[in-house]
Amino acid sequence: MTKQWWKEAVVYQIYPRSFNDSNQDGIGDIKGITEKLDYLAKLGIEVIWLSPVYESPNDDNGYDISNYRAIISEFGTMKDFDEMLQEAHKRNIKIMMDLVVNHTSDEHSWFIESRSSKDNAYRDYYIWKQPNEDGSPPTNWGAAFGGSAWQYDDNTGEYYLHLFSKKQPDLNWENPKVRDDVYNMMTFWLDKGVDGFRMDVINMISKDQRFPNGEIQDTGYGDGSPYYLNGPRIHEFLQEMNQQVLSKYDTITVGEMPGVNAEQAKLYTGENRKELNMVFHFEHVDIGNGKYGKWTPEHWNLTELKTIFSRWQEGLEEDGWNSLYWSNHDQPRAISRFADDSEAYRVLSGKMLATCLHMLKGTPYIYQGEEIGMTNVAFESIDDYRDIETLNAFRDYTEKNLLTEEEIMQAIHKRGRDNARTPVQWSSRANAGFTEGEPWIPVNPNYKAINVEEALADPDSIFYYYQKLIALRKRYPVIVHGKYELLAKDDQQIYAYTRKWKEDTLLVICNFSSDLVSFNLPNHLEFVDKTLLIANYNVDETEEIDSVELKPYEARVYNLR
Ligand code: TEU
Ligand code: CA
CATH class of the missing domain: 2.60.40.1180 (Golgi alpha-mannosidase II)
Known part of the structure; x- marks a missing residue:
């Protein structure tokens, strides 16, 4: 057995679009990451999880991929990527890629072929169904970003399934050719030298082939999740992927899994099951969700949070492994969400959260900007937001009169994904030193007080506290x-x-x-x-x-x- 180095490592997540812009076009890029590797080495992290850098029409900022083997041009070239990988490895930093294979973009060549005719060789790469007799969609399922999970396609008179946006059609994992193509693509990246994968909504890839209706929700759509979360063939697929690809390399793997519990996580991460190293669960980040989930946030108690963490700590004590995170590119900023981002307590509470998380058993993940205590942003106008989930929710909930504009804006300020996507604050210069151009999303106006330059100059900063936590991990096996x-x-x-x-x-x-x-x-x-x-x-x-x-x-x- 190879050494389980991923248990000892600390991972740092980069959302490239918002990390660092090297050519001043307002969009973070790969060269921008390479420029900051020394900074990350100084922090002490050993692995980078890179959110998607593949070719994409950006309906969901790269989580809609149109070519898995090409770098999106606004982030740079494959040469830039190879250089970054090499420079990272020189500094003993590994790179974990984002693997988004529950769905592709509708602009992927597979889907373009698939939708072209019913007898196209790629038809079965996706999930096509006939309309009901009255023309309605095959099931009542709602999509994560609003509306029905089925999109009617005039050309062939059938619906295709999309659990996210209609530009993110779900792949048909029942088709062995799909699985082979995914495994070959993974091999392509591993042969290049990448060190592992964070697998996007990977517990959604196996759908119940009966496609039943779900229970109707307040939004008017049915909840299909019992029929696609942790579905009937999920373990078979992951074991196959492990056998055909992962087992041949020394990798780090983490499966992102909405709706997974600790009991199921043991099956996904158990040592002898040969599936994944660890999973991201959502139990603590969904705390305080109300009637419309995150869009109706309610008060939460510390005892609930402790119960959740304890259940996972104890559940995976004997077998399996935990991942530990407060935040990522889909979540609000940790300090604003779980502690206190007021001027008086921002630094103290940021260090407190870091302590609480990094001393738990599992592999800790730091989301970019967390190490300097970045906070949520509250743009006044919806026009300053960019995230598809946020924009759709604003439209849907106000149109249907489920929430007032004021209510949904308040929820967006608390829980919206763009809280995490404002540019990393590098300095007090214009645009927080992220770009000299026009940033693709406005910077958080607090950048003059909260930025990397400031943090590096202050021995008491959150940055040095994280550095110390990471160093302790290397010295004390008990951690x-x-x-x-x-x-x-x-x-x-x-x-x-x-x-x-x-x-x-x-x-x-x-x-x-x-x-x-x-x-x-x-x-x-x-x-x-x-x-x-x-x-x-x-x-x-x-x-x-x-x-x-x-x-x-x-x-x-x-x-x-
Ligand atoms: O996220 C999956 C997921 O469950 C979240 O998007 C969730 O729906 C929402 O953010 C919480 O309210 C992954 C990626 O991390 C996310 O960025 C993508 O948009 C999504 O999958 C689709 O690929
Ligand atoms: Ca750029």
Whole structure:
């Protein structure tokens, strides 16, 4: 067995469009990434997860791919890519590609062929169905970005399935030729030297072939998810992919899986199952979802969050592996979502969240800008937004009078995907130093105070705190391997837990509130020696810890022996 290096690594996600623009056209690009590799090496990360860089008409910013083997020209060339890969490897940084194979773009040559006639060789690459007798779509399923999940095509008089936008037709994984083509494409990238894949909505690729209607939702559409999430042949497909491709390389793999639970994750990530290394679940990022999901955000409790994390920590303790994240390109900024982005507490709470997450068992993911504590943005006008999900939701919910404009704008400010997609703030120069051109999406107006230049100049910055967390991971095996135990289960303000490994007991104490709160160490924790590993306030290291007074958003990690 090869060494499971992906358990020890920290991954950094790059959303290339918003990362760094090297040629001043307002769009982040691959050369822009290469320019910043030294910065990432300084942070200490070992893997980059690169959101899609393939040819795409950008209906969903690259998650709609029209050619899996070409680089989209606005990001650069294949030569730029190869150079980036080489430069990353020189710095011991691996590159994980985004693999988007539940669907392609409708501009992919496979789909152009497929829709051209019923007897085209590519017809069965996608999911085509006849209309019902009254002409209505084959099922009542709704699509993730609004409307029906079926699009009628005049040319052949049939509907095709699209679980996302109508420019993202779902591939038909029942067809062995589709699977072969995907595996060959993966091999192409692995032979180039990439180090693994983050697999987009990979638990959606196997559909229940009976295609039943779903339960009607408040939006008027049926919920098809029981018939395509973790579908009947999903494990078979992943095992086949592993056998034909992944097993031949030393890779890191993570499956993005809406609606997956810890029990199922054991099947996806169990050591002997030969499927994936880990999965991204959505349980903590969906916390507080209301009637219309994220568009009706409600209050959430820390105890709910602790219950979720604990279930996953305990569920995958013996077998399988966790991925750990607060944010990504689909989610709001971590500090704004889970802590406090006010001026008084932004830095403290950013460090607290980092502590809480990175000390859990699993592979931590940092989303670009998180390491400098970037926050949500609240554009006043919908015209400043670019995300298809956001724009469609604004239109659909207001048109149907389900939400007022004010209500949906508030929800967009809290939970919209563009919160994470404003350009990385590199400096206090114009456009945050991201570009000298017109950025494709406006920068967050707080860039003068929050930027990389500032962070690098301040030894107390969130950046150096992350750097220290990553360095600790390399020094203390307990951080990678320790067994998790939740403390103070019912506490509404404190998240505390231990991690045990051989002689070491890691004690992690995080205050998720702006109150002063006291934490009492449970009696069963016996130790003779304690070392403070990291803290976001100045702590007297000799302080007794039987009972600790915690300041707002305070976080401490001790190693007990
Ligand atoms: O996301 C899948 C997914 O479930 C989210 O898009 C979700 O629908 C929404 O963001 C939360 O409200 C993946 C990609 O990460 C996302 O960027 C793509 O838009 C989507 O798949 C389709 O490829
Ligand atoms: Ca550019």
